Amino acid sequence: MTLATAEHILTLERTLPVAPAKVWRCWTEPALLVQWFCPKPWGVSEAVMDLRSGGRFFTHMVGPNGEQAPNEGVFLELVPGRKLVFTDAFQAGWVPAKPFMVGEITLEDTAEGHTRYTARALHWNAEDKAQHEAMGFHEGWGVATDQLLALAQTL
Amino acid sequence: MTLATAEHILTLERTLPVAPAKVWRCWTEPALLVQWFCPKPWGVSEAVMDLRSGGRFFTHMVGPNGEQAPNEGVFLELVPGRKLVFTDAFQAGWVPAKPFMVGEITLEDTAEGHTRYTARALHWNAEDKAQHEAMGFHEGWGVATDQLLALAQTL
Numbered sequence: 001m002t003l004a005t006a007e008h009i010l011t012l013e014r015t016l017p018v019a020p021a022k023v024w025r026c027w028t029e030p031a032l033l034v035q036w037f038c039p040k041p042w043g044v045s046e047a048v049m050d051l052r053s054g055g056r057f058f059t060h061m062v063g064p065n066g067e068q069a070p071n072e073g074v075f076l077e078l079v080p081g082r083k084l085v086f087t088d089a090f091q092a093g094w095v096p097a098k099p100f101m102v103g104e105i106t107l108e109d110t111a112e113g114h115t116r117y118t119a120r121a122l123h124w125n126a127e128d129k130a131q132h133e134a135m136g137f138h139e140g141w142g143v144a145t146d147q148l149l150a151l152a153q154t155l
Numbered sequence: 156m157t158l159a160t161a162e163h164i165l166t167l168e169r170t171l172p173v174a175p176a177k178v179w180r181c182w183t184e185p186a187l188l189v190q191w192f193c194p195k196p197w198g199v200s201e202a203v204m205d206l207r208s209g210g211r212f213f214t215h216m217v218g219p220n221g222e223q224a225p226n227e228g229v230f231l232e233l234v235p236g237r238k239l240v241f242t243d244a245f246q247a248g249w250v251p252a253k254p255f256m257v258g259e260i261t262l263e264d265t266a267e268g269h270t271r272y273t274a275r276a277l278h279w280n281a282e283d284k285a286q287h288e289a290m291g292f293h294e295g296w297g298v299a300t301d302q303l304l305a306l307a308q309t310l
Contacts, residue, residue: 008251053208054232054240076231076249077209085209085249094231094240094257096163096279102249124251 008123010132012141016115020107022152023115024081027105032155033059036147039140042067051078056092072097082107099124101132117145163278165287167296171270175262177307178270179236182260187310188214191302194295197222206233211247227252237262254279256287272300 016023026032030047037044041064048058054074061069074092077085083106089099101121108116119141123129171178181187185202192199196219203213209229216224228243238261244254256276263271274296278284 087249089244089251089254090257094242094259094277096244096254096257096277098279099244099251099254102245102251104249122249122251124253 008126008129010121010123010129010137012117012119012138012145014117014145015110016117016145016149016152017112018115018149018152019113020081020109020115022155023107023117023148025155026148026152027084032151036144036151037061039143039147049075050092051075053077054090054092054094057086076102100128119145163281163284165276165278165284165292167272167274167293167300169272169300170265171272171300171304171307172267173270173304173307174268175236175264175270177310178262178272178303180310181303181307182239187306191299191306192216194298194302204230205247206230208232209245209247209249212241231257255283274300 026036028049028051030049033047033049034044037047037059038061043062044059045062046058046060048056050056053076057073057075059071061071063069071088072091073086073088074090074094075084075086077083083104085102085104087099087102088097089102091097101123104120104122106118108118110116121132121137123132181191183204183206185204188202188204189199192202192214193216198217199214200217201213201215203211205211208231212228212230214226216226218224226243227246228241229245229247229249230239230241232238232240238259240257240259242254242257243252244257246252256278259275259277261273263273265271276287276292278287
């Protein structure tokens, strides 16, 4: 039995000149996450992270003109310091919700003690992937990653 | 923040006159699962169970006239002896797949040492729930549960 090949994936890969442990903190501590998760001038007014499989991952994004974008989801998998997977396909309690994507963050050590950072967005279909690309995936996740790095370097 | 109420759920609740540990074995050992998982005369020709969050849960159902119904999915949550949650919304590796349902099996002790058995099918929308009901959820899961009980009583 061959599994289907993964499709509809957008990927950002960067080497970040900071230790993986600091990147992990930025991704898993709500007080840090809110500082970098949205490209400015957008921000995050609240983050709830129940760091276990099935635990709630909620972020409330706010725009410069009062735009409100609450996002409910759950964590699917956590490998401390290494890997974090989440999705909006469920609300807490495995309650099905209209899915848009799975986010998968992987941290690896480089020889220099820096972070090989891979962020993938896996979509259910080509339309969602195209929409995410049109919404500015590469620029948006790139800017957010710059913000993450700047914060991690202060830790 | 109030989470949405769970909707589109089909539920089977039974008290099974057998210990939860035996029911758990029937649900988690492939060699046992294939014996009860499909209402006869359908059967299961192969079962693959990687019992961890994100691990593959594959069953290949076969009908009396050669019908073939392979089902790919993953486990979402496992609480040994107590709770098992799976879905077809992903293939192994958290690869998104067209979702139909989440299956949630909960085992509780009764005062007699028997099993309070709750099987829930959570769907993404009303249409899928209605289709599942029309496909014979209550009869099908009921018969399968009878088969599970008969097998568990031999362990």
